[in-house]
Amino acid sequence: MTRLNRLLCSAFAASLFATALPSQATEITNSAVLEHYSNVVYASYSDSIAAAREMQAVIDAFLAAPSAESLAAARKAWLAAREFYLPTEAYRFYSGPIDDAQGPEARINAWPIDESYIDYVKGKAKAGIINNPKVAITKDKLKSLNEKGGEENVSTGWHAIEFLLWGQDFNAKGPGDRQFTDFIDGKAPNADRRRQYMKVVTGLMIEDLENVAKQWMPAEQNYRSKFVAGDKESLKKALTGLGVLTRGELAGQRMEVAMDTQNQEDEHSCFSDNTHRDIIGDVVGMQNVWEGRYTGKDGKTLEGASLKALVAQKNPAVADLVSADILQSLKLANEIQAPFDQEIIGKKDAPGRKRVQAVIDALKKQGKDLVAAAETLGVKRLSTKQP
Structure with missing residues (x-):
């Protein structure tokens, strides 16, 4: 082989070796993660508002012409809209726009509720705001x-609307069954006030969601602009949202309490029997935040710098562990059988209770590994308890 051929072969081999090696990855910065986190937050709140508006249109049609069919359509629209709200709960628990001192979270998703505060219940035909003509039904x-x-x-x-659509749940095998005649004049007392209540409370919830979304809008002087500039303190907030939702709220308040009391009133969506979907939606929200990936209402995927990638730069094993935890929590959450109020009943070894307990245990592990991930980023003593 001539010297030229040897040189050419060496150059060719070097080029093959170079193409086999991945290009050096660009370093993920805190700022890039916070910017993308904000993009995901804004996109998901925007989808939640769009879905809630679609629900509002169907509810308005029901109120204009109450029937069994239009009531069923309104319930279906509530369930559909709920799917887009639930993942946004991963942006709570750090005094952001949704739940700071002026935040509207308590008006949007407060629970459990005393349904007799709103309307009649079994044994109390005149209970509630709706049946008290002295109380004006205004925003x-x-x-x-x-x-x-x-x-x-x-x-x-959400749960006030849910109660108005389904009524109390006395059915062990399914949700509540409020009759559409509750909204027809002459068929039920204060039907006009019930219609007005439904209309006002639906519009108010959308208005509250819109006000939260505005604080995450890009290129504005709002909460988002301060959050993106917040460096490690904002990273701590994003991680706190994940940690508290994982352990204190979902595993604790929403699941352990219900398991302890075995009381239907302690399940999250007790009128519609949608609690199993509430649990799944919250875990999906955690996954969106951790992975930096969100699939929108339009089917398009928004992807970018993530908390996982930031942690992986320092400790890939911990980053992968949290991802595996979330996948496991999601898998087990999908195994819970509806209705949730029947899953929590029985002795410790009852199949339903074992399914729910498995999710609780998975979330507890997930919470501990999120603390380890936070420590990798220099965030000490990450809280996973309710504030």
């Missing part, structure tokens, strides 16, 4: 009455 009035005199005195939000 401002319902806002002022929400949680007045007690945390369960809930007058607004």
Whole structure:
């Protein structure tokens, strides 16, 4: 082989070796992660608002012409809209726009609720705001009455709408079954006030969601602009949202309490029997935040710098562990059988209770590994308890 051929062969081999090696990855910065996190937050709140508006249109059609069919359509729309709200709960628990001192979270998703605060219940035909003609049914009035005199005195939000659509749940095998005639004049007392209540409370919830979304809008002087510039303190907030939702809220308040009491009133969506989907939606929200990936209402995927990638730069094993934890939590959550209120009943070894307990245990492990991930980024003593 001539010297030239040897040189050419060496050059060719070197080029093959070079193409086999991946190009050096660009370093993920705190700023890039916070910017993308904000993009995901804004996109998911925007989808939640769009879905809630679609629900509002179907509810308006039901109120204009109550029937069994239009009520069923309104319930279906509530369930569909709920799917887009649930993942946004991963942006809570750090005094952001949704739940700071002025935040509307308590008007949007407060629970459990004393349904007799809103409308009649079994044995109390004249109970509730709806059946008290002295109380004006306006946006401002319902806002002022929400949680007045007690945390369960809930007058607004998802679960108020849910109760108006389904009514109390007395069916072990399914959800509540409020009759459409409750909304027809002459068929039920105060049907006009019930229609007005439904219309006002639905509009108020959308307005509250819109106000939160505005604080995450890009290129504005709002909460988002401060958050993106917040460096490690904002990373701590994003991780706190994940940690508290994982352990204190979902595993603790929403699941362990219900397991302990075995009381239907302690399940999250007790009128519609949608609690199993509530659990899944919350875990999906955690996954969106951790992986930096969000699939929108339009089917398009938004992907970018993530908390996982940031942690992986320092400790790939911990990053992969948290991803595996979330996948396991999601898998087990999907194994819970509806209705949730029947899963929590029985002895410790009852199949339903074992399925729910498996999710709780997975979330507890996930919470501990999130603390380790936070420590990798220099975030000490990450809270996973409710603030």
